[in-house]
Amino acid sequence: MISARSGTVMAVLTALTLTGVCYAASDIPKKFKKALDEKDFDTMTSIVGANRDKIPMETGALMDEALSSRVSSEEQECEFIVAEFMASEYKNLTGEIGLLRYVKRRVFESKLDPPVTQRPEADGTHVIRITNEKNKNILDPGNIIIKHGETVKWINDxxxxxxxxxxxxIGASGMSSPRIEPGGSWQYKFDEPGEYYxxxxxxxxMFGKITVEDVKVTAEKSKDISRN
Ligand SMILES: [Cu+2]
Known part of the structure; x- marks a missing residue:
């Protein structure tokens, strides 16, 4: 019987085989990567178990490596996968989710453009257009900072x-759209400050982020916006 976890592991491993090799300078991720390549889950678990105290530091170092300019995008993907599996095994072993959250967040952040503080439209909403460029779906802009209580409107173009x-x-929860059909739109009011990945x-x-600052829109600013 294949468990749900093994199913996911197999799917990811197929992708991993295609993307090739990781650099993985240090010994622990190197051994872990070898076990991952061989689909040897028992060894993956025992490597993490035997090095429990070192895993957070090793995973952090691997993430730093993955995000450095030294690696190619294929190596980066590969190192992200190894780091995520190590953090995932660590969570299974210790019950601590912090490391896995840290890895997932940094991986997600790496897919984002730098954040922009966006000026809302005349009606006070922030507009994000969903477009398609070279067969790739784009959220434009994909990473914005807004204020507590403001509304974001996604338009499917x-x-x-x-x-x-x-x-x-990895972040704040609560945002969940219905299917946004072509030509349609959906809007959501952010009543809770936080980082929404x-x-x-x-x-x-498609990776997007809305950072909702813990600052209410002031009456003065609202007036400014409606005048412009
Ligand atoms: Cu989509």
Missing amino acids: EGEPHLLASMPV YTCFIHKK
Whole structure:
């Protein structure tokens, strides 16, 4: 019988084989990567178990390596996968989710453009357009900073439906859209400050973030906006 976890592992491993090699300078991730390549889950678990105290530091170092300019994008993907599996085994072993959250958040952040403080439209909403460039779905802008209580409106400007939702493990939760059909839109008011990492559950490779600052929009600023 294949457990749900093994199923996911197999899917990721197929991708891993295709993307090739990681640099993995240090011994622990190197051994772990070898076990991962061989689909040897018992060894993966025992490596993490035997090095429990070192795993957070080793995983952090691997993430630093992955995010450095030294590595190619294939190596980076590979190192992200190894780091995520190490953190995942660590969570299974210790019950602590902090390391896995840290890895997932840094991986997600690496897919984002730098954050922009966006000026809302005349009606007070922030508009994000979903477009398609070179067969890639784009959230434009993909990473914005807004104020507590403001509303974001997503407009689907391309030919496929999208389903957007926040990822509670790595950030604030609560944002969850219905299918946004081509030509349609959906809006959400952010009543809770926090960092909302979100993705499209139809196209997994759409990465967006809304940072909701813990600052209410002041009456003075609202007036400024409506005048411009
Ligand atoms: Cu989508």
